Amino acid sequence: MSNVTIENLDIRLSGVSIISQLNLSVQSGEFLVLLGPSGCGKSTLLHSIAGLIDVSDGRLEIGGTDVTWADPKDRGIGMVFQSYALYPTMTVEKNLSFGPRIAGVAKAEIARRVERAASMLHLTELLGRKPAQLSGGQRQRVAIGRALVREAGVFLFDEPLSNLDAKLRSELRRELKQLHQQLGATMIYVTHDQVEAMTLATRIAVMKAGQIQQIDTPAAVYARPVNMFVAGFLGAPSMNFIEGRIECVNGAAHFVSPTLLLDVSSYPFANPPQNNLPSVLGVRPEHITLAPPGTDRAGHATVSLVEPMGANQVVWLDAQGVSLAVDADAQFVAPPDRKIAFAIAPAQVSLFDLQSQMRL
Amino acid sequence: MSASAIKAPNRRSARPRFSPARLGVYALLVSAAVFFLLPLYVMVTTSLKPMDEIRLGQLFAFPLHPTFAPWIEAWSTACTGLECRGIQVGFWNSVKIAVPSTIASIFLGALNGYALSFWRVKWAAPLFGVLMFGAFVPYQVMMYPLVRTLATVGLFGTLPGIVLIHTVFGMPVMTLLFRNYYASVPVELFKAARIDGGGFWRIFLQLMLPMSLPIIAVAVIMQMTNIWNDFLLGLVFAGRENLPMTVQLNNVINTTTGERLYNVNMASTILTSLLPLTVYLISGRWFVRGIAAGAVKG
Amino acid sequence: MARPKAARRPRAAAAQIALLPMALTVLGVYIGTVLWSIRISFSSSRIFPKNDFVGLAQYERLFQTERWIVSLNHIVIFGVLFIAACLVLGFVLAVFLDQRVRGENALRTAFLYPYAMSFVATGLVWQWMLNPGLGIQAAVRNLGFPDFQFDWIVSQDMVIYTLVIAAVWQASGLVMAVLLAALRGVDESLWNAARIDGVPRWRYYLSVVLPQLGPAFGTAFVLLAVGVVKVYDVVVAMTQGGPGNASEVPAKFIMDNLFTRANVGLASAASTVMLLTVLALLLPWWYGRSVQARRAAHA
Numbered sequence: 001m002s003n004v005t006i007e008n009l010d011i012r013l014s015g016v017s018i019i020s021q022l023n024l025s026v027q028s029g030e031f032l033v034l035l036g037p038s039g040c041g042k043s044t045l046l047h048s049i050a051g052l053i054d055v056s057d058g059r060l061e062i063g064g065t066d067v068t069w070a071d072p073k074d075r076g077i078g079m080v081f082q083s084y085a086l087y088p089t090m091t092v093e094k095n096l097s098f099g100p101r102i103a104g105v106a107k108a109e110i111a112r113r114v115e116r117a118a119s120m121l122h123l124t125e126l127l128g129r130k131p132a133q134l135s136g137g138q139r140q141r142v143a144i145g146r147a148l149v150r151e152a153g154v155f156l157f158d159e160p161l162s163n164l165d166a167k168l169r170s171e172l173r174r175e176l177k178q179l180h181q182q183l184g185a186t187m188i189y190v191t192h193d194q195v196e197a198m199t200l201a202t203r204i205a206v207m208k209a210g211q212i213q214q215i216d217t218p219a220a221v222y223a224r225p226v227n228m229f230v231a232g233f234l235g236a237p238s239m240n241f242i243e244g245r246i247e248c249v250n251g252a253a254h255f256v257s258p259t260l261l262l263d264v265s266s267y268p269f270a271n272p273p274q275n276n277l278p279s280v281l282g283v284r285p286e287h288i289t290l291a292p293p294g295t296d297r298a299g300h301a302t303v304s305l306v307e308p309m310g311a312n313q314v315v316w317l318d319a320q321g322v323s324l325a326v327d328a329d330a331q332f333v334a335p336p337d338r339k340i341a342f343a344i345a346p347a348q349v350s351l352f353d354l355q356s357q358m359r360l
Numbered sequence: 361m362s363a364s365a366i367k368a369p370n371r372r373s374a375r376p377r378f379s380p381a382r383l384g385v386y387a388l389l390v391s392a393a394v395f396f397l398l399p400l401y402v403m404v405t406t407s408l409k410p411m412d413e414i415r416l417g418q419l420f421a422f423p424l425h426p427t428f429a430p431w432i433e434a435w436s437t438a439c440t441g442l443e444c445r446g447i448q449v450g451f452w453n454s455v456k457i458a459v460p461s462t463i464a465s466i467f468l469g470a471l472n473g474y475a476l477s478f479w480r481v482k483w484a485a486p487l488f489g490v491l492m493f494g495a496f497v498p499y500q501v502m503m504y505p506l507v508r509t510l511a512t513v514g515l516f517g518t519l520p521g522i523v524l525i526h527t528v529f530g531m532p533v534m535t536l537l538f539r540n541y542y543a544s545v546p547v548e549l550f551k552a553a554r555i556d557g558g559g560f561w562r563i564f565l566q567l568m569l570p571m572s573l574p575i576i577a578v579a580v581i582m583q584m585t586n587i588w589n590d591f592l593l594g595l596v597f598a599g600r601e602n603l604p605m606t607v608q609l610n611n612v613i614n615t616t617t618g619e620r621l622y623n624v625n626m627a628s629t630i631l632t633s634l635l636p637l638t639v640y641l642i643s644g645r646w647f648v649r650g651i652a653a654g655a656v657k658g
Numbered sequence: 659m660a661r662p663k664a665a666r667r668p669r670a671a672a673a674q675i676a677l678l679p680m681a682l683t684v685l686g687v688y689i690g691t692v693l694w695s696i697r698i699s700f701s702s703s704r705i706f707p708k709n710d711f712v713g714l715a716q717y718e719r720l721f722q723t724e725r726w727i728v729s730l731n732h733i734v735i736f737g738v739l740f741i742a743a744c745l746v747l748g749f750v751l752a753v754f755l756d757q758r759v760r761g762e763n764a765l766r767t768a769f770l771y772p773y774a775m776s777f778v779a780t781g782l783v784w785q786w787m788l789n790p791g792l793g794i795q796a797a798v799r800n801l802g803f804p805d806f807q808f809d810w811i812v813s814q815d816m817v818i819y820t821l822v823i824a825a826v827w828q829a830s831g832l833v834m835a836v837l838l839a840a841l842r843g844v845d846e847s848l849w850n851a852a853r854i855d856g857v858p859r860w861r862y863y864l865s866v867v868l869p870q871l872g873p874a875f876g877t878a879f880v881l882l883a884v885g886v887v888k889v890y891d892v893v894v895a896m897t898q899g900g901p902g903n904a905s906e907v908p909a910k911f912i913m914d915n916l917f918t919r920a921n922v923g924l925a926s927a928a929s930t931v932m933l934l935t936v937l938a939l940l941l942p943w944w945y946g947r948s949v950q951a952r953r954a955a956h957a
Contacts, residue, residue, distance in 0.1 A: 052850050073856025085851035089869035098865075099855030146855070381859075385754050392751055393768045396827065399783045400771070406786065417796030419787065472680045479673035487677075487684045494688035496936055498888045500912040501929040504698065504922055505691035508707070528683050535680065560672035589776030591891040592913075606778045610895055613782050622786060633779045640774035644767070647774070648835050 001186045002063030002076060002153030003028040004049065009058035011041075011048055011210075018044045019210045022058070026154075031180050031187045035197040035233070036207035042190045045207075046156055049188065050079050063153050073103070078147015079156040082163055084139045086131040092118075092142050093127040096149045110149075117148040120182070136168050137175060144179065157189040161196060173199060194234045198222065206230045224350065228357040231282050231350055237314055237325040239282045243354060248275045255281050255351070259319040260299030264346055269360050278354040285327035287348035290315065293339040303338045317342065407431060407627035414622050430623035434631055438624055440608040441615065447628050450608030454588055454635075456519060457604055461526035462583040468527060469534025469579065470572060474564050476535070477542035478550050488535070495532035499592055507596065517599030525597045526587050534579060541575040542568065581643045582650040585636045605632045692933065699926035707922060716927035726928060729906040732818050736907070737886040739819070743826045744882055745875065748833025753863055755834070756841045766838075770831035777828065781895025784824035785811065814904040817897055821905055824892055829885065833878045840874035841867065873950070876943060883939050887932060908932055 004026040011019040018041045026032045034042040047053040049060065051072035060068045067075045087095050096117060100110045118124045121141040131139060140160060147155050157176075161169045177200055180187055191197055197204045198218045205215040206229070214226040225231035231239045244257025246264070253273060255262040262281065273279075293300060301319035308330065315334045317324040319342075326342065334340060351360040402419060408426040436446035443449065476484055506525070507516060515521035545568075553563045569576075594604035603611075609632045613625045640647050702712045720726050751769055755762055772780065787793045790809035798806040810816035844867055852862045890909035897905040908928060915925035 047850075050850075050854060052853060071856070072854045077854065079851065079854050081847040081851060083845055083847050085845060085847040087848065087851075087866050088845075089866075098857070102855060102857050102861065146851070150855070382757075385757050385759060388750070389754050389759060389765055392747075393765055396768050396772060396831070399787060399827065402787055403783050414792060417792050417800055419793050419797035421797075468679055471676050475673045475676050478667060480667040480669050481673050481677055483681070484677055487681055490684050490688055491680065493940070494684065496884050496940055497688065497692065498909065498929065498932050498936060500888075500909055500916070500925075501695050501933045502687060502691035503913075503929075504916055504926065505694040506687070509691075528687050531680065531683050554668065560670045560676065564676075585774060589778075591776065591778045591894070596917075606776050606891075609782065610778055613785075614895070614898065622789075622792065625782065626786065629779050629782050633775045636774045636776070637771060640771055641767070644763075648770070648839070 001028045001184060003186065004154055004188065005059075005061040006049070007059040007061075009045075009048070009060065010056045011044055011053065012056040013044070013053070017210065019048075022210070022212060024205065024212065024215070026186060026188060028186055029184050030202040031189065031200055033197040033201035033204045034188065034190045034207055035192070035194060035204050037192055037233075040207040041210040042207050043158060046158055046188060046190045049075075049154075050077055050156055051075050073099070076151075076153040077156055078144070078150055078152035078154075079158065080140065080143040080147070080160045082159045084131075084143040084160070086139060086142055088131050091128050091130055092123060092134070092145075095131070095142055096127075096145050099146065099150050113149045113151070117145040120148065121145050121179070136164055137172050140172055140175070141179075148183075153186060155185050155187045157187065159191055161193070162191070169196075176200060194236070198234065204234075206233060224359070225282075226359050228280065228282065228352050231352070235284055237285050237327075239284050239350070240288070240324045241352075242281045242283070242319075242322055242324075244279065244281060246273045246275070246277045246279050246351070246360075248273060255279070255349075257281070257322075259301075259322045259324075260342075260344070262344060262346055262349070264349070264351065266346055267349070267351060267360075269351075271360075273360055277360075279360060280352040280354050280357075282350040282352060283344050283348065285314065285325040287345055288324065288326045289343045289345075290326055290328050290332055290334065291341045291343065293341050299344075300339065300341050303334045303336050303340055305336060306334055403626050403630055407434075407623055407630055409623055411621060411623060430621070430627040431631070433621070434612070434624045434627035438612045438628060440603075440611045447605060447608050447612060447631055450603060450605035451631070453598070453602045453608075454605040457522050457526065457594065457598065457602065458584055458587045460523045461530065461587050462580060464523065464527040465530030465534050465583055466576060466579045468531060470538045470569060470576070471564065472531070472535040473538025473540075473542050474568050475560075476539050477545075478547070478563075479560065488539075491532050491535060495536075499529070503596065510597065516597065517602075519598070519602050522594060522598040522602060525593050526590070529593065530583055530587070533582070537575060537579055537582075538572070541572060545571065577643075578646050578650045581639055581646055585639055585647075588636050608632075695926045696930050698923055699930050701923055703923040703926070705920040705922065712923075716923045717931075720924055720927045720931070723924070725903055725906055726908070726911055728903050729908045729911045732905060733886065733889070733907050735818055736821055736825075736889070737883065739822045740825050740829075740886060741879065741882045743822065744830045744833045745878060747826065747830040748837055748878065749871075749875075751830065751834040752837035752841055753867075755838055766835075769834055772828045773831045775828070777889075777891035778895040780824055780828045781892040781897075784820065784827070785896045788820055811897065812901055814901055817901065817905045821889075821893060821896060824896060825889070828892075829882065833882070836878045836881075837871060837874055840871050844870055873947075876946065880939065880943050884936060887936055887939075 004024070006022060006024040009019055009022040009024075010017070022045070034045060036042045044053060048055050049062075051067070051070060051074075055068060058068070059066065062075055062077065087098065090098065093114060096114045097110050100113065105113075114127075115124075118127060121144060123138070123141055123145055126134065126138060126142075131142070134142065143160070144155065161172055164172065173196060180200075189196075189200060201218050203215060204218055204221050206213045206221060208229050214221055214230045216224075221230060222234050225234065225239075228241065232241070242257050242259050244255055244259070247254050247256050252263065252265045253267065253269075255264050299319055301317035301324065303315060304318045304323070305316040307314040307316070311330060313328055313330050313332070313334075315326045315328050315332075317326060317340065324342070328334065352358060353360055405421070405423055406414060406419075407430050408428070409423040410425055410427055410429070413421075413424060434446060435448050437444055438446045440447065440450065472488075475481065476488055510516035510521050510524075515524065549567070550563065553567050558567065588604075589606060590604065591606040591610070594602075595607050598604060598607070609628050612628050613620075698707055699716050700712060700714075701708050701710050702715070755765060755769075759765070788795075788808070788811040790796070790812060793808075795806060795808040798808070811820045848866055849862060852866060857866070888909055889907055890913065893899060893905060893907050893910055899906045899910050909932070912925045912928045912932070915921040915928065
């Protein structure tokens with residue numbers, strides 16, 4: 001398996017700069033997810049790693065070899081497209097062997113590789129079928145099989161699950177994760193779906209406007225987002241944001257807002273905060289606890305809406321004009337317009353500078 | 361992972377814009393364009409040359425003394441058989457034939473397509489199948505019986521007769537066109553109209569037809585072009601007073617005695633092709649849509 | 659959008675009345691005249707139809723008429739060359755236009771405009787261009803090649819090829835339009851997948867794209883083939899079937915015998931043969947299409 005190193009990458013399309021000065025290092029065997037909204041450049045980045053788009057400047061290495069200007073076929077990559085892009089008039093066997101046949105690989109070797117890929121991916125009985133006769137999961141495996149047969153060092157995925165319905169999507173997601181565990185291959189995966197990112201990735205790179213905002217394990221990106229964009233992108237329902245200020249008095253720091261007052265002295269600030277710094281408190285719905293009104297808690301609010309989810313419920317609160325989502329136990333009774341108290345554990349919050357939106 | 365999977369990269373910088381392959385593509389396309397445009401060029405230049413220039417035998421030369429005289433002659437004094445009133449006679453005949461035929465064939469096609477798509481008529485499906493087959497039947501097979509029938513009812517060689525013929529022969533393609541179009545209209549629209557109390561004709565005239573403007577545009581282009589360019593049906597059924605422009609054109613060129621006036625011939629050809637070419641140039645994409653809808657000429 | 663099954667659609671007397679023109683057309687024109695023609699072909703009609711029955715006599719006569727046999731030869735030669743040239747040229751043009759070239763619209767307009775012209779106009783223009791004394795032959799000779807020969811249009815052996823040239827000029831644009839539309843329907847990411855597989859562009863078109871164009875080629879072939887059987891206008895305009903009978907075609911044979919030579923029985927026999935040929939061309943295509951549709955419905 002290969003690692004991938006990207007240095008100072010610039011990509012300009014039709015005069016518009018899509019990616020600028022991007023640096024990325026993908027370890028061998030890891031599952032890296034490029035996550036971001038439409039237009040953030042993640043697909044462009046993936047296609048440039050594949051060699052389908054030319055870079056304007058920078059350096060790209062795969063497995064230690066400089067492939068910045070190499071043809072796609074010489075990069076040791078395999079790619080799975082959103083539509084899987086299987087050759088519709090060829091059987092599965094021909095689909096898998098097409099690349100090596102073009103490259104002039106010996107027939108015996110081709111047969112060996114095809115057989116190996118087919119058995120790994122449970123495609124052996126399907127070798128004679130055409131893509132139209134395959135299910136979505138089988139097609140995905142054939143697309144991956146193509147990369148296996150080419151003995152690729154890096155597998156690239158361009159939103160392969162976006163076209164599918166929810167049930168099939170979660171099924172194929174699990175298959176993919178299993179495959180990764182089985183093959184130990186280096187995989188770079190592009191998606192806008194944060195659930196896919198969280199469940200599949202060993203590391204997530206959150207992208208916005210051609211820049212990587214944060215790259216870390218799913219748990220780290222979830223618990224310690226580096227800015228408000230990342231914080232709001234991951235998690236559903238997304239993180240609650242409350243504006244206020246930080247008051248530093250006698251070495252103790254408090255977050256002060258009309259909605260609530262919270263002691264954040266134990267918060268791991270990167271730098272000591274200024275007094276009265278306008279800031280935003282971010283807290284995930286599952287980190288807010290509800291209690292009957294009158295209890296001594298951090299804040300009080302009125303229930304505005306409840307969304308039962310079966311195992312739990314999402315309770316939407318109106319706290320002095322600020323809307324908060326709370327992930328509560330299904331048993332908790334919270335009818336609309338009921339006054340309620342809520343508490344926030346200081347250890348679970350994220351604090352952001354209001355102006356820069358960066359984590360404090 | 362085998363080391364052979366990553367080959368040494370080609371030492372090239374950014375892909376060159378004008379590779380030999382790309383130049384080859386343009387070369388072929390331009391040569392093809394020349395092949396296709398050459399007759400047009402020859403047609404136009406010949407029509408603008410005086411006869412002594414044409415006799416020089418320089419087919420591709422630009423006219424030295426361009427003149428519109430051949431055009432005027434073609435339009436107003438060329439001999440189309442017994443008369444020498446020019447091809448304008450054919451022009452107006454073609455208009456008189458094409459306009460009613462287009463309207464009638466489109467109306468019937470739309471009506472058929474609508475009835476077939478939304479209503480239940482037991483005997484309609486097999487007949488529609490035969491109608492589709494009918495689009496491919498050569499005219500010659502049906503020619504003699506049609507001549508006899510029209511003669512019996514006194515419509516042979518008359519304007520209503522040729523309009524009827526064009527309407528009948530346009531029915532397969534027009535019906536197919538509209539049926540396919542109405543198949544893509546959500547049936548809920550029709551159901552809502554019925555709930556609102558609409559009957560067969562009201563839904564057709566007040567809902568479906570107004571909604572069909574895009575496909576009507578395609579149909580108009582197809583029918584106007586095909587009917588205007590028709591030769592065989594006009595020759596047989598139109599009658600001497602109503603001969604369309606294509607028939608007159610053939611008469612001008614192939615049945616004159618004496619010296620052939622090639623510039624007048626070419627001018628006549630251009631004049632005859634002017635309407636369909638204009639329709640084509642203006643409609644562009646719609647024309648192609650008509651082809652994609654399975655239109656076939658002749 | 660699925661059509662409601664026929665059984666669930668409403669009934670109305672108005673619908674039946676509205677479809678009467680279609681019914682009359684199909685029964686009266688398409689079925690009626692064809693049957694009538696076939697009936698005549700079994701009679702000894704000359705100028706006027708006779709009600710007798712002479713079996714296959716007209717057909718025997720037909721296949722002993724030299725002009726008819728000659729026209730069949732010509733139509734086969736013309737048909738094969740015309741269809742092959744149109745399919746190849748149309749495909750090449752479509753592929754090259756698909757390469758995201760600049761001026762695609764202008765080029766497409768140039769390739770397709772001949773189809774907007776009548777067959778008569780096409781025949782006349784090419785007749786003029788191929789005129790030995792004043793057309794291409796003369797022009798090239800005047801350019802300094804005194805031995806250049808291009809008098810095909812007056813040569814008994816070569817005139818059929820002039821018809822092919824004119825017809826290909828007119829119709830390849832149509833084939834190109836049909837194939838280009840089909841090309842645009844090919845999944846774009848297939849080319850990316852092919853690039854990663856290391857497939858060169860020409861091989862991609864040959865092995866991946868071409869097989870997918872089967873139905874489009876089928877449609878184009880049928881359109882062209884039916885046009886071949888019916889070809890009349892361009893022959894009348896360009897060569898009048900000459901020199902002599904060297905460019906005689908079945909459609910013209912039939913028309914001449916129906917009207918000028920008043921041989922209605924013979925002409926009807928010939929048109930029946932023409933009809934059977936069209937049927938023979940269409941049935942395999944229709945069968946293939948309905949099998950495909952059935953397969954898609956069950957998939």
